[in-house]
Structure formats: C-alpha cells, structure tokens
Amino acid sequence: MEHHFDQELKALKDRLLTMASHAETAVNRAVDALVNRNLELALQVRVDDEVLDQFEIEIDELAINLLSKAPLASDLRLVTMAMKLSQNLERVGDEAAKIAKRARDLSKEPPLKLNLEIPRMSSLALGLLKSSLDAFVNRDSVAARALIPRDKEINAMHKQIQSQLIAHMKESPDNIARSLNLLVAVKSLERIADHAKNIAEEVVFLYDAEDIRHAEK
C-alpha cells in the first residue's frame, strides 16, 4: 500500500509537470504572436498567465503542507525545488504575457523594416525552455548541465538586437514607439532564457544534490 505521503508527493510532481507544459505552451503562443503578428494568440496568452499564477499558488500550498511532514533526502529536495520551479514557471508566464502585450501593440502598426534576428532568438529561447523542462520530466541532470552554457549565446544575441534597435531609434525618431515595444519584447525573451537556465540548475540540484548556481561569476 502506498503511503499517503507518497501520494501527496506524486500529486505535487504531477501538478508541476502540468504547469511546465502550460508554461511552454504560453511561451510558444507569445513568440508566435510576436513573430507572426497574430492578435488572437496574443489575447490567449493573458489567460495562460493567469492559469500559471494559480498553479504557483496551488503548488506552493501542496509543498508547504508536505514540508510540515518533515521530508528528508530526495523528498526534501523535491519539495523545495518544486517551490522554486513553480516560481520560475510563473515568471516565465509573466514574461510571455509581456511579449504578448507588446505583440498586440506592434500588430496595430506596420512592421519595422529591420533585419533583426528576433525569430532566431525566439527559437533559441523556446528551445532552451523546452530542453530544461524535458530534463526535469526525464530526470536527466546530465542534459540539464549541458544546456546551461546555451544561455550565453542568447544573451549575446540579445545585446546585439538591443544595440541595433537603439541605433535605429537614434536614426529614425518616428519609429521610437515600435522600437521600444520590440526592445521590451526581446528583453522578455532574454528573461525567459534566464529562467530556463535557473530551471536547469534546479533540476541538477534535485537529481544530483549539487548546487551549481552562480558558478561562473
């Protein structure tokens, strides 16, 4: 017979997995809305974010309840990491909502005629998020470790797009509004990639009991 405690742990993990899937969907929709100027998708993302907020509350509640039962060893790591993961995923939802808002604003005006690497950066960020969540699902701490350096590439791309947009704003003051919207959206993409990296670090702690945060500073 399964302990009650094990059932509760399983419920926690299931909620977390579901939340991860939702977060991935939300970011997918947000990026799609941005790149393909899809207003309808943009509106859906706001709902997605609210769902993710509720998930965070629910998961934290489950986790605190489990903590009161003094879990140890791998159970302890699961419960504490669940709280951190849910927070990361909630923030990912927030960033997706921000992107969607900017996408909505941008879709009301004609697109900027700039050759920005936004689609590629979006794709990389999405890929990083997906990889980190897959590592969590598949208990693959090796894969999690491997994807941490990928964040650097996304940061570099972010910087580049940023300077491009800043230069453009100086040249064409008429386009400042649209440029700013893009700046914010791209910043959110970079934040999503950061969160994906955090998720990977938490996965490593969860499965290897090793704290690899803040290693290269």
Add this chain to the structure above:
Amino acid sequence: MNSPALSSRHFRATKFDFGSFFFTGLTGLATLCILGILAVILFNIVAAGLPAISWRFISTIPKKDFFEPATTGVLPMILGTSIRVIVMTLFVIPIGVITAIYLTEYAPNLSPVTRVIRAAVNNLAGVPSIVFGLFGVGFFINFIGQGMDRALGHESVVWGQPALLWASLTLAVMTLPVVIVATEESLKAIPMGLREGSLALGATKLQTILRVVLPQALPGIMTGGILAISRAAGEVAPILLTGVAYYMADLPTKLSDQFMDLGYHVFVLSTQSPDIEKTRPITFATVLVLLVLTFALNFVAIIIRARVRKKLRALG
C-alpha cells in the same frame, strides 16, 4: 458505509450474565468459608481459654503444678518461645538473604551447581518437621555441640546436649527456604534498569547490591522473616529433641540452657494431665497466649516493614 446508529440498547444490559454472577458468588462463598473457619477456631479458643487468663497466669513460674489452674503460670514458656524465635531470626535472615543474593545476582543461571542449590532449597521445604529434630540432634548437638565441648575443654557436657541455641538453629534450618524464596522474589521484582544504572556509573556488583538492590528488597526480606516467625513460633517437633524441657525450675539465662515452650506445653497439658476436664481451661489459655505471642511478634515485624516501605516510597 454507515455504521448503525447508537441506540439505548447498546447501553442497557440485555440479558443476565450467569457466568459472572456464578463466579462472583463462588469466590464470595470461599472467602466466607475461610473467614468462618477462622472465626470458629478463634471463638472456640477464646471462649475456652479466656477465663483462665490472668496476670498471675502469664507472670508466674510454675512449680511442677502445671495442671492446677489456680496456681500455674506460663512465664518460662513465653520466654522460651520468644527467645528461640528471636535467635532463629538472627540466624535465618542473614544466611537466607545471602543465599538468595547468591542465587539471584551471582549464580550463572543454567549451571549445574545452581540447579543443585535450587533443588536443595526446594526439597528442604518439604522435609517433615520431626526430621529436622533428628537432624538437629545428630548435627548440632552430637557433632558440633560435643565438638565444642571437647575443643573448649569442658569437663562436663555444656554444649553437647539439648539447648536453646541448637533448637533455634534447627528452626533456622527449617525456615531457611521460606526466607530464601521470599528474598529471591523481592530481588527479582527489582527492575534490571536499576542495577544497570548503578553499574553504568562505575559501581561494582557488590556496591550495587548493597546500595541499590538490598534497600529496595528490604520489605520483601522482612516478609520472609514474618513468614518464618509465624511458622517457627508454633512448631514443636523440631525442638522436641533439641532443646525443649518438660520442666525447668528457673528461667533460661544462657543459650546453652534448656527451655520450656508454649506449644510443647499445650501437648503436655493435653496428654499428661490427670484430669483433662479440669486442665482444659489452662490448655486453651496456653494456646491463646501462643496465638497472641505469635500475632505480637508478627505485628512488630509488620510495623517495621511498613515504615521501611514508607521510607522507600517518599523520602522527607
């Protein structure tokens, strides 16, 4: 799944429980029987003996006029019985306690030596009283007593004959199992934890026994003593050959003296009297004195034991 609701029938007695009633009745009946028998015996003795009790009776040293209710007395018998019981106690308690301590605390449980000692103690308890008397003659009087006389260079026989000391020792041997068993039981009742606590502090086994175990076992040991006293006070057969005398003109003053005894005197009064009817009151009176003496000795011991118990339970 719903459980049936509690109704008043769960609380009312539904049918008469014959079994409980039967056994309660049986045990009550048994108690009444025992009390009844005791009451009848005591009543008989008191009714028949009380008229003959007087201060003169218990304080007079009789001349050979045992059978005269008007002039006889039982002072020497009271003294004789008391002294032999007390001397017996002085011997049996130390020896019994030490043996019990050895058996409980020191002897390896399953060794053949231990089993032999235990068997000996148990068998000793079943030996008939008169056999102890014969043992007392053969061992104490003939072997030790005469040996002492030779060693001390006595011209005439001092120790090699019936004496207070030998009678007391014979009784001690007889009541030894009682003391040993009572002491063992009280030692076993002391939890191992107490001994372990003492040993864990670096005490030796002996220190543990003397400072922790024995003080706790004291009430139990005293119970053994009380049982021994009760048994020995009324015993006649063991002292028959080892020290009691039909008639002594003076009170006993030394352990090598012979003595008179209440129990033996009852025997004398019942069998040697020329006029049984006339002697009956003093026979019963002697029995009554013996009973009172036994109760008194027990009572003193019980009081002491109660105080020891009280002291153990709550100090100051």
Add this chain to the structure above:
Amino acid sequence: MSDTVLQKIEMPSGEPASGKATPAATPFIEVEKLNLHYGAAHALKDISLGMKERVVTAFIGPSGCGKSTLLRCLNRMNDLIDGVRIGGSMRIGGHDIYAKDVDVIELRKRVGMVFQKSNPFPKSIYDNVAYGLRIQGMKSGGELDAAVEQSLQSAALWDEVKDRLHTSALGLSGGQQQRLCIARAIAVKPEIILMDEPASALDPIATSRIEDLILELKKDFTIVIVTHNMQQAARISDDTAFFYLGELIEFASTKKIFTNPTNKRTEDYVTGRFG
C-alpha cells in the same frame, strides 16, 4: 583511585572538533571489524567506524539493527549478558577497551550511560546525583554539595529542584527524571556519554529540553546517541551512522545523510520507505 590501563584520555592538543566529516581528525572512538554474537545470533557484523571527540554521533536504523547493541559495547554493558562473544577491536583514546587488563569499573566511570527508560534510584534527588561520587569515595560535605549542584545546573534541572534536593527522585516528572539521570551521569565527569533513545518516552516539550541540553553538553562531552527519531538525529547530531541487520550501511555527516545519502537503503530508511 587505582592505577589502571585506561588513564585520563589525552587529547591531541589544539584540535577543535569541527563537526565536519574531515578525514584528517583522529577518531576518538575507533571501532574496527567488530563482531558480536549472542549465542548463535550474529548481531553485529564487521563494524568499523571512527567517532570524533566532543561531537554528537547518532546511530539510526530500524528495530533490531544492532545500534543499541553497539552502543552498549562502548561501555561494556554487554558483558552482563550470558553467552556474548565479541571479536575485533574497540579503542577509546587509543586504548583497546576489550584488552585483558582493562578494568571495566574504571571504564564505566569514563564512559557514562543514559537509558531509554529513566532509572533514577529510589533515593533522594541529592543522593541520586551524589551516588557515582560517593562510590568513588567522596564524603558528604561542601565538595559533594558543590559537585551535585554543578551537575544539576549542567543538566538544566537545578532551578526546578534546588528547594527539594532531599525529596524522593521518584516524585519528579518523566522529563525531569531523565534530566536527573543525565545529571547523575555527568557528575562523575566522564569523557563520553552514551544515550540510548533518551527522549523516546517523553512528550515533545520534555524532548525538546533534552535536545537543547545535549547541544549544550557536547561542548564538554563526546556524545553517542541512539535514536528512532530521524528529525531528532537531524536536529542534534553532527555525524550519523545508519545500521541495518547488524551491518553499518553508511556513516557520514548528518547533513549528508539527511539531504543526500549515498546508499539507496539509507535513502529509503530516511524517507520512511521502509523500517
């Protein structure tokens, strides 16, 4: 006091007990390939571990795993049981305590013990604490009074009993009795205190006081504690040893055992999956 092999234990100078599982610290208690048989039963199998000085080491494991048996080897209380055979070695401060010339009585003055079921003597509180000292010959007087007071202070019991030192120890509550037993044990100033589930019969508040006491005591004494309560071991011990069926499965710092044990059986036991 007589000269015995087991002298006052010399401590390598200047070495504070760090509480971390550093291999460099010389173990104060060293068990090497210890085997114990109760008649035919093999209760302890090839136990080897080293415990540091002035540190709390916890023994955990399911019932019957041998942790209490090993504890009782440390002060040779197992000698009291018929048919016990011990092989291997157990060294305290470098001295083999099972050597032929060891005086067990002296050993037990150096290695004290507190039992699961508190066992105060049916004497006064004062006489309980003074017992160990009186056995060693200390006479009643100022020195004894001071020693009794100090022990009761160290056991966090003085304030509660100072006005009734000469009343029976049996009148104290369960938690107080256990603290009295601790005071009694530390009165003889041992180097090591062994505790066999000292709080298992106590309510949570009494337990918490005993745990605080242990954390204070470890400044002056080396403590080895057997416990069923995982959270207790996590709260108060520095190192933890996990036993199962007579074997030592894992021995590491408490933090490691309770957040990330190496051995799967340890993990399963600690998370309550078995035992």
